[in-house]
Amino acid sequence: MNEFYQKDIISIKDFNQEQLEKIFASTNKIISLNPSNRREICQGKTLGYLFYEPSTRTRLSFDAAMASIGGNSLGISDISSSSTQKGESLADTVEIMSIYSDVLVLRHTLDGSSRFAAEVSDKPVINAGSGTEEHPTQAIQDLFTIKKEKKKIDGLKIGIVGDLKYGRTVYSLLYGLGNYDVAVHLISPESLRIRSDSVYEIKKRLDFTESTNIEEYIDELDVLYVTRIQKERFPDEEEYLKVKGSYIVGLDLLKKMKDDCTIMHPLPRIDEISPEVDKTKNAKYFKQAEYGKYTRASLLGLTLNENGF
């Protein structure tokens, strides 16, 4: 029996390196299968999604993943605009959705929502993003991308740049990287530094430096992970424009990087990375999106097949 069978995927903190490597191996298997064999993995199974916070991107990634392994998806893509759900408790909505599906995919604004849903549901629950820190499938997608592109994770120097305060992606990635021996450089404007209440827990897992200057370690990085800086986070626009400009990854910055530095981005991108970078061999953010489909397919396949696939 595979250890992920019927298990919830709630937090990246619940995964150790051995488990992550098993998921990576399954993902590689999915990639290597031909489409018709791939579709046997979840033939006729149903994914039910509940998005309390709309995220077209994440929803489509799960939908495409499930379709690629032969299953189908149904659910509610934006509960806030769903008239009939008004006033119904999360517990009731989860319970009903469990009846309609074999696996539940939940997106919610609140920390702890997925763990709560998993207690209510008798079907496995996959957290598709919750609260301030958790987005485990994104972290697994990101770790897989690093492993796939660099052939290893241990020993790498990884820069993470942009808004490190808001956005659960960065926190989940850091907790995931905690399973490996990496050096992390965090680069952000002063006001968008990683939250101080998370620093303690992250420090227990990995070493990182903090800086406001993207050029400080740029020539040492094996991976540069870029995130979006949102205008809404700044009290005045002038400050925003100044900050934004100083972190744009373009061909100029690329010249200062190691020749084989891998550039990643969780997408959507606005203008943090110039389009001319897309064609370079360093740009791996679309590959990363593709791997997101396959890692999710792998997680769904492991969750729904007693003996794996």
Next chain:
Amino acid sequence: MNEFYQKDIISIKDFNQEQLEKIFASTNKIISLNPSNRREICQGKTLGYLFYEPSTRTRLSFDAAMASIGGNSLGISDISSSSTQKGESLADTVEIMSIYSDVLVLRHTLDGSSRFAAEVSDKPVINAGSGTEEHPTQAIQDLFTIKKEKKKIDGLKIGIVGDLKYGRTVYSLLYGLGNYDVAVHLISPESLRIRSDSVYEIKKRLDFTESTNIEEYIDELDVLYVTRIQKERFPDEEEYLKVKGSYIVGLDLLKKMKDDCTIMHPLPRIDEISPEVDKTKNAKYFKQAEYGKYTRASLLGLTLNENGF
């Protein structure tokens, strides 16, 4: 040939006891089939839905039902917000949707809309709720739940509590129960009594008492069917709060009931039933939702297979 093949499902009044029992038998067969055999029932068939009144719950129940028997669903989940449909007649929309699908599922605010659609469409039409009284698939789901949980319907004492004036669910259930020998107790605030223009027709089919006091027959009931009382129905909030409080089904009320009284609710529930009741053996509202998936799958399977399944 099965008698439901290519037939419309418009009104619960069109079904006699023998027909209902046939549907129940098919539903039990669906429940007993393993998933891969189940999926052969409507393999590759397409359900087309047209919701002129949004109802996420009912739509997902049909979608999940169709998926469980191997078919797929497409359609319009909220026509009022569908820009391109503006000004198009119901007849034209139905005609087009008939081209796109093997069976049509229609939800509409107007009485008679489904019968009209059935005349236009050359594909079978299933009424997913229309006007003030008709919700035949909900009634079949409710009757099946009673039969499944109590092993019979004849001879039961059934209480129906809450808003009996608005909400087509109660009317359809009453018409459906008219096929059986049951004693019905209707419990509601004075202002939410069953509509006087329906009383005459219901009286022809079954005997019922009316009361404002939920405790009056509570110790005799075999089934308590709870419905939601909506704030919007009351002229002032104080009146609403008073009424609402007096009908809440909690552990206290449960103690006064027969030990094996079955508690049902069409869902969504707000606070008509306290969450602590959920864990009791009496609570069957989530089972009822599950049976809803299977009764709908059964109806779809019968409608689309000449020789049944």
Next chain:
Amino acid sequence: MNEFYQKDIISIKDFNQEQLEKIFASTNKIISLNPSNRREICQGKTLGYLFYEPSTRTRLSFDAAMASIGGNSLGISDISSSSTQKGESLADTVEIMSIYSDVLVLRHTLDGSSRFAAEVSDKPVINAGSGTEEHPTQAIQDLFTIKKEKKKIDGLKIGIVGDLKYGRTVYSLLYGLGNYDVAVHLISPESLRIRSDSVYEIKKRLDFTESTNIEEYIDELDVLYVTRIQKERFPDEEEYLKVKGSYIVGLDLLKKMKDDCTIMHPLPRIDEISPEVDKTKNAKYFKQAEYGKYTRASLLGLTLNENGF
């Protein structure tokens, strides 16, 4: 290898008569197949749709077409209301959607958008309507309908009535008809004549007359193609009502037509054609919608199967 394999479908101008006839033959084959053989054509393939301009009708036609040949569909039905896409470039959205699907269906307000998407995407792109002139799958559907109903296209007299200025359907149909030897009569109010900047290019392809009087050639027409006149196009309502009334196709006008004149309409119809016409043997607009499903299924099947089907 079939010549449409992995090819984009961007403009009706890219198709010559021989290619159109091949598509018609494939469409006839799809119509003749039994449903279970039909579903093998795109078994397990995924269509990804991106609608920058909502069009429920066109989206459902593609969805139903893909379902009929065994594939499934996912995507974004109204990007303007999709919160997460804000600010993302068309190129990035197309690139991601290409990862999620085997063929991309794009609807966009801008001319050239589909050609641009096709350059970005490594999956074939089908234009589901763009800019002022292009709606190639609608044109193919319309040409197939004419061929199917009249057994030929060459030699026909075809009237096109209504709003000829706005609405890409008419332009695409005219470019498509340019492959055949037809006489076209354009009938519209003065203010809704075909755009003068398109006249030159259309003139190179076929001969047409222009008129404001629907009765002028009515007794000669083999096909009457009716389009909607939208109120919003007129500066004052009185003018609109006068015009609208003069173009309504009813039984009176039908009496003046050739006995076997075929009446078409891209739908949705408001009141350009009276409902009593629907039952006459001349009314083919619902057949046209049905052929739309099959022509799209044919295009998808050709695009996704190296050796055709």
